[in-house]
Amino acid sequence: MKHISKLLLIFIAISLAACSAASQPAAFEPGSTLLVSGGEIKKSYSRADLEALPASQADFLDVTYRGVVLSVLLQDAGFDPQQVKAVKAVANDGFTVNYDPAQFLRPDFLVAYAQANGELTDKDGLFRIVLPGAEGKQNVRMLVEVQVIQ
Amino acid sequence: MKLSTRELATLAVFGALWGLVEASLGSVLKSLNIPLSGVFLAAIGLIIALVGRVFVPKRGSTLFIGVLATLIKLFSLGGVIIGPMVGILTEAILAEIVLSLAGKPRRPALVLAGALGVAWVMLQPFVTGPLLFGRTAFVVWLDLLDRGSQLLGLDVTAAIWIVLALLAIHLAIGGLAGWFSWDIARLLQARQGRSIPQTLES
Numbered sequence: 001m002k003h004i005s006k007l008l009l010i011f012i013a014i015s016l017a018a019c020s021a022a023s024q025p026a027a028f029e030p031g032s033t034l035l036v037s038g039g040e041i042k043k044s045y046s047r048a049d050l051e052a053l054p055a056s057q058a059d060f061l062d063v064t065y066r067g068v069v070l071s072v073l074l075q076d077a078g079f080d081p082q083q084v085k086a087v088k089a090v091a092n093d094g095f096t097v098n099y100d101p102a103q104f105l106r107p108d109f110l111v112a113y114a115q116a117n118g119e120l121t122d123k124d125g126l127f128r129i130v131l132p133g134a135e136g137k138q139n140v141r142m143l144v145e146v147q148v149i150q
Numbered sequence: 151m152k153l154s155t156r157e158l159a160t161l162a163v164f165g166a167l168w169g170l171v172e173a174s175l176g177s178v179l180k181s182l183n184i185p186l187s188g189v190f191l192a193a194i195g196l197i198i199a200l201v202g203r204v205f206v207p208k209r210g211s212t213l214f215i216g217v218l219a220t221l222i223k224l225f226s227l228g229g230v231i232i233g234p235m236v237g238i239l240t241e242a243i244l245a246e247i248v249l250s251l252a253g254k255p256r257r258p259a260l261v262l263a264g265a266l267g268v269a270w271v272m273l274q275p276f277v278t279g280p281l282l283f284g285r286t287a288f289v290v291w292l293d294l295l296d297r298g299s300q301l302l303g304l305d306v307t308a309a310i311w312i313v314l315a316l317l318a319i320h321l322a323i324g325g326l327a328g329w330f331s332w333d334i335a336r337l338l339q340a341r342q343g344r345s346i347p348q349t350l351e352s
Contacts, residue, residue, distance in 0.1 A: 098289045149292070
């Protein structure tokens with residue numbers, strides 16, 4: 001029986017070692033564009049591109065942000081938001097958050113490129129998600145990609 | 151289930167201990183966003199509950215400990231606690247079912263109870279996500295694959311391997327928790343000078 005205990009311990013140790021080695025975040029190059037991708041579609045947006053789309057405002061933690069409603073961005077990229085099953089936001093450190101339709105179809109779900117009274121902070125990066133009322137980790141900062149899952 | 155005052159007090163101690171671990175360590179681990187924190191928290195909680203079961207080897211005692219821990223979790227610091235509360239209670243129910251079916255506490259039963267209890271950590275979002283938080287099962291599935299992918303360094307397209315690896319890790323950690331809870335219970339009882347029942351002899 002003690003052999004089983006040892007084997008279990010060894011298995012867990014190896015698993016955790018492998019996990020810690022593997023879980024180094026896959027860093028993305030902090031480019032100046034936001035990639036919207038899914039299936040055949042891949043479209044990059046600069047800040048100027050986003051500013052050319054209809055702007056909206058939303059609040060998170062007492063800060064008002066300016067950006068594009070995600071469903072508007074998806075439509076512009078060539079997706080039908082009603083047909084999308086999920087959206088994944090990817091940060092430049094590899095952190096990801098998945099959103100279901102009840103979230104990403106909200107009219108106050110923004111891809112923000114500025115604060116209402118100024119620029120985004122260094123912590124925010126060039127783009128960030130703003131989802132009012134949701135917990136902090138769902139408001140992804142340093143956003144580099146929006147993956148669309150249909 | 152008829153319990154003496156001494157047994158009730160013993161269960162209360164173990165229940166309070168599990169609840170305090172969840173309320174304190176749970177809040178810290180959640181805020182630190184440590185990988186597999188839920189797994190280790192469940193393993194610690196189940197060790198406490200399973201040791202408690204060895205101390206009071208009666209049907210319902212593990213569930214009793216779990217209910218107490220769940221109530222104490224109510225006083226937890228931090229955000230949403232309904233998920234962890236459901237988790238504690240379900241882990242206790244699973245452990246209780248295994249131990250009740252097994253009869254008197256034995257090491258294999260504790261190992262199985264620990265393994266199933268910790269495996270629940272992986273399955274729970276598929277239940278609480280849609281039912282309590284309005285999330286679709288599909289998005290919960292994507293979350294699981296993302297977490298597994300980041301943890302194991304596998305591409306998300308290797309879904310089956312990610313799920314199998316995660317399940318194996320959960321079962322192994324839970325099994326080990328059950329294994330150690332048996333040894334801890336024996337050690338504690340020996341230190342208390344209690345006679346170790348026949349079922350506790352390995």
